[in-house]
Amino acid sequence: MIYYVFRLCARLFGAAVLVLSLNAEAAEWPDRATMAVTLTFDLDAETVWWNDADKMTGNPSSLSQGAYGPKVAIPKILSLLGKHGITATFFVPAWVAENYPDTVRSIADAGHEIAAHGVKHIAPVQLTPEQELEVFRQSIRLLQQVSGKRPVGYRAPSWAFSDVTLSLAAEQGFTYSSNLMDADLPYVHQDPAGLVELPVSWVLDDAPYFWFDEDSWNKTIHSAASVKAIWQEEFSAAYRDGGYLNLTMHPQIIGRPARIQMLDEFIEWMKTFEGVWMTTGGELANYIRQE
Template sequence: MGRWKGGAQCAVMLTFDVDAETLWLAGDATRLNQPGMLSQGTYGARVAVPLILDLLERAGIRATFFVPGWTAETHADVIRAVHERGHEIGHHGYLHEQPTALAPEEEAEVLVRGINALQAISGEAPVGYRSPAWEFSAHTLDLLQRHGFRYSSNLMSDFVPWVHPGTDIVELPVQWLLDDAPFFLFGSGRTQRPIQPAAVAYQAWTEEFEGIYRHGGLFNLTMHPQLIGRPGRLLMLERLIEFIRGHEGVWFATGREVAEFWQREG
């Protein structure tokens, strides 16, 4: 018997950071005048998210979408569809700001703006927080505690959840290996690293899943609609889901479900 819900051997989270245009606008609002650059993010919201929602519906999986407040306001119909189809919406800043670049009062303001934007969509405050760039300031944890967050998904110090000392906030660990950006992020205004074929990510992710499965950990996959949402890469994601389901005792869950289980049983 494994440690997870129903005795499952391994927990699996499929998560999507819906950055949309904020990935390019953060720190440089003048890029609003560069539609070619921003179209990379527009694709993520307007085209990729609906494709991802259809894939998840076919697979019968509920996922977690981490959404900047600006994205929720600018693409409200898209994010509303995420909520209406039963997926969790988590906090991902307002304009993809990095907390370590903000003064304490600015970080607090950004957190509240994001909460309000997401609450306008879902009717409730988010309980999960994923920082842009997966980074904390000296004030982040206190802010999360003050605003009632139940979990963070930002740190890389383990592959099983843990509770931040002195709080009741569960950390759901991430890892660059389980992120689509190192394989696929390319383009003007961001990076010029070589684009990898989808098969390379598939090999890396299946290898890591098998290792995490053996140890009974959490397979927390971070994806970005503008990257994973290309047609060929979505075919790879379908194959990955089939591969994972070929193992006994796998629990697909949202971040909220994993955190609540860990608070009770972990």
């Protein structure tokens, strides 16, 4: 027990030192950019709605909510990103790549990054280390088969990973993780050494504002305008600090008409600021590793 407490303290201290040192270099983005932005989309499709992932069963209405992502939202998102000339990162469960190959290929063909997000969206914390390893292998194989490129980025389904997930990811050749909330800026892990972390946060995730299902009756769905205001606050503060904004979105959520319009306006607004480096997780992680 004491060993684990010691390990946790060492890990937190290590991360804190790296974050402090990166904060001092915060303005040093490429080409004298003022801040970095990554737009990320978790293309979960039906996988998040399965009651039983092995049997792939679920309420047809909920499953159709998931299918909206690849069927309707992705073409809108690709057209929006194309219009703004931005490349983004799509975290894709391998099951989705296998079942919507044309959609996933269309994302890769448009120049965006395809990154790993499990196979059937089962949280690694529910798996044994052997099962986790198998999931990583399947995920790499299927994503490479469909997109033509080996994935380098990893986001755990539901951000819920085990003690061994990050080490396995590094061993399998992933260069970055986008799962943790312990920093404002990207940093490099000490354990596993060299793995870049692109930190996330709930405030920059579309799900807390818009996620709704048959068990959510006590929840309020936010207006797109209110979420745009929150994201603008976050962007402004990060811009002032020469920082980083990592948006986590879900095509089935952000792809609805008023929300995609909001995203369009938000991107347009960010582009009015000078020196905003909008890039993919993979490119940003490369830059952090070189630095």
